[in-house]
Amino acid sequence: MKSVNIKGQVLILVLLLQLTNCNDNDNCVAPEVELSFGVFSETAPVGLEFDTDSFIGTFTGGGASFDQFEEDSNEKKEGSISLRATISVDATRGGFAGWFVGFGDANQIANDSFTKDMSEYKCGGLVFWVKSPINLEVGIRSGNVRAGNETSKVLLNEFDSFAADDTWRQVCIPLSKFQGSAPKADLKKTKIFFVVASNTPSGGTGGVEQTFWIDDVRWKSSPCQ
Numbered sequence: 001m002k003s004v005n006i007k008g009q010v011l012i013l014v015l016l017l018q019l020t021n022c023n024d025n026d027n028c029v030a031p032e033v034e035l036s037f038g039v040f041s042e043t044a045p046v047g048l049e050f051d052t053d054s055f056i057g058t059f060t061g062g063g064a065s066f067d068q069f070e071e072d073s074n075e076k077k078e079g080s081i082s083l084r085a086t087i088s089v090d091a092t093r094g095g096f097a098g099w100f101v102g103f104g105d106a107n108q109i110a111n112d113s114f115t116k117d118m119s120e121y122k123c124g125g126l127v128f129w130v131k132s133p134i135n136l137e138v139g140i141r142s143g144n145v146r147a148g149n150e151t152s153k154v155l156l157n158e159f160d161s162f163a164a165d166d167t168w169r170q171v172c173i174p175l176s177k178f179q180g181s182a183p184k185a186d187l188k189k190t191k192i193f194f195v196v197a198s199n200t201p202s203g204g205t206g207g208v209e210q211t212f213w214i215d216d217v218r219w220k221s222s223p224c225q
Contacts, residue, residue: 030123035221037121039101039193040128042079044218048101048193055102055109056083064088064095064198067209077129077168078216085196086211091204098137098197101217103190112143115189118219122179122187125172125224126194130156132212133166135202140178141192142185152178152185153195155202168213172224193219 038047040056048054060066068086076082087097108114130136139153154177156162162171178185194217198204 028123030223031120031221035120035124035219037118037219039217039219040083040214041216041218042081043216047218048103051105053103053105054193055104055106056099057102057109058085058097058099059197060087060095060097062095063090063093064097064204066097068211069099072213075131075213076215077131077170082129082131082213082215084211084213086209087198087205088207088209089198089204090207091200091202094200095204095207096197096199098195098199100192100195102192112146112191115143115191117188118190118193119187121175121219121221123175123223124219124221125174126178126217127170127172127220127224128194128217129168129170129215130162130196130212131166131168132156132210133164134198134205134210134212135164136212137197137199137202138171138173139192139195140175140185140190141195142182142187142189143191144186144189145183149183150185151183152180154178157202168215172220174224175219193217 036044038044058066065088071081072084073081089095089097102109103116104114135157141150162169
């Protein structure tokens with residue numbers, strides 16, 4: 001009878017699975033020259049131009065309300081304005097409310113085939129300032145993933161740099177947390193560059209009005225420190 005090396009076969013199978021599961025971020029090398037791409041930024045050297053190649057929109061559901069969303073010239077960290085949002089979200093009812101910055105003007109924003117290749121930033125991070133009394137969820141989406149199905153999102157309270165204490169905090173989220181096979185994001189087909197929400201995972205607002213600010217949102221090519 002021919003002997004079979006089961007242990008050897010299992011080891012080979014494990015190695016093959018590990019190789020198969022590798023993604024573009026494994027052992028990646030950031031560009032020698034630091035790249036910075038402004039999503040909502042007044043000082044980034046390059047970036048999105050609103051009403052030309054980008055769109056800012058809001059969304060709500062589950063009985064939540066978006067009571068206010070506008071530029072704020074008094075409370076800011078960079079340039080002359082931040083974006084202020086006042087929302088009411090009852091997490092126990094599955095409520096959610098948030099806003100996003102997407103690629104494409106008002107006519108192109110709904111076209112998920114209209115995307116931008118941001119793979120140069122695969123080793124880097126999503127950096128922004130936030131001032132909030134509540135926890136929030138932040139994410140991105142690529143055009144090959146239907147809106148609402150994406151899993152490329154994280155809770156801010158997972159990061160030591162954030163605190164829901166209503167003071168300005170700078171957060172850097174490694175883009176590796178968002179990348180992978182669908183429903184994770186493919187950076188070569190980036191559609192939504194930044195989305196922030198209060199919802200059931202983040203805990204909501206207790207059904208009462210809460211206000212948070214976001215400023216100087218960028219993608220950078222170097223890793224978060």
